[in-house]
Amino acid sequence: MAETPAETKGLVHYIEPKGDFITFSDEEDYVAKGLEWKLFTARSVKKELVYKSGSHQEKVKLAGYEQYGNGLDTIVVEFENGKLSCIHPAYLKEMQSSNFGKELLSGPISPTTLMDVEQEVKEKATEDLGELKETPKAEQKKEKPKSKKKQAIPKLDLPADKVHFTATVKEFTAKMNHFTGEEDEVILLENVKVTTDPELVIGDAWCGYSKTLKKAELEEGDELEFDGKVVDKKYSKEVRYKVNNPSKLVKKTKA
Known part of the structure; x- marks a missing residue:
């Protein structure tokens, strides 16, 4: 697949999911997770969100998520070119703000500057994960392994009447x-x-x-x-x- 202009300029840095990830089972599941991540409200459910990187922005869709111990999620988004990338929920939420990345527009943008700013935002968004790294090994063994997509319950031939x-x-x-x-x-x-x-x-x-x-x-x-x-x-x-x-x-x- 040919690179897009944004990829050529180094404005989009893809972090591909590791193997299988959890997809949304239905519309209700999609809405519930989006509300949990505070990406939209119940009255304004969004099917597309904005990915911003310096002067570049494009629409992405929520493809699913990876889930780890202690209820931590990493969102998997799909770009218009079909590529997938992982992103922290708080980081994607910040991208929806009209003020996100404006500090980059006041001067020339370089891939190095862009990566520094993105890293700063990511670190701020993941401060709450610091305690996880300090969890004793004995407790880490008790943590549940990485969740995989659960097998759907077989559909039954339900009676139409009471x-x-x-x-x-x-x-x-x-x-x-x-x-x-x-x-x-x-x-x-x-x-x-x-x-x-x-x-x-x-x-x-x-x-x-x-x-x-x-x-x-x-x-x-x-x-x-x-x-x-x-x-x-x-x-x-x-x-x-x-x-x-x-x-x-x-x-x-x-x-």
């Missing part, structure tokens, strides 16, 4: 609603099974913690029977399916 279920209450938690900017209360279910013909094992699922369910005074470990409709709407990469409008709920008597 059916009867059995399930167990696994956990009470919350899910961010990116449209309201607030968290919604939800219930995580396990051992979810459609008992009407044809029977179907769902496994893990989730549902909204509605006022109706709150009246049932549910607890973790409760075994339930109820009617509802199951849809392909994920809570997380491990919980793909949601039960809508559970009704006629019955708690099984514990032994």
Whole structure:
């Protein structure tokens, strides 16, 4: 592939990802990570961001990210020429500022000067990672290995109509609603099974913690029977399916 003018002038320095990296599973995952990195707001989700390097700037897309211990991420961006490069989330966020790099425009730009300024910004953006380098070796061994793309949960042939279920209450938690900017209360279910013909094992699922369910005074470990409709709407990469409008709920008597 021929070099672009920006590459020829040394204005773009690519840092290619090391092997496989994590891609976004769907639009909801993309929005959640973008909000976490503070690259945009829930009301203004951006499909393209600006990469700035001295007097040069161009649009890039978020291709995915690399993830390390202690919840640290490195974003992988895709340039218009198809090339990939890693970048710290805080550094990419700074690039979206209208003031980013203006100090370089007051005089002649050289690749050396450009690299010095970029390094200064990167060091400022990664100050919070200093403690990680000082972690004792004994603790480092306990850290999880580099995350790789998780295998997607196989898609099931879901019933179109309302059916009867059995399930167990696994956990009470919350899910961010990116449209309201607030968290919604939800219930995580396990051992979810459609008992009407044809029977179907769902496994893990989730549902909204509605006022109706709150009246049932549910607890973790409760075994339930109820009617509802199951849809392909994920809570997380491990919980793909949601039960809508559970009704006629019955708690099984514990032994």
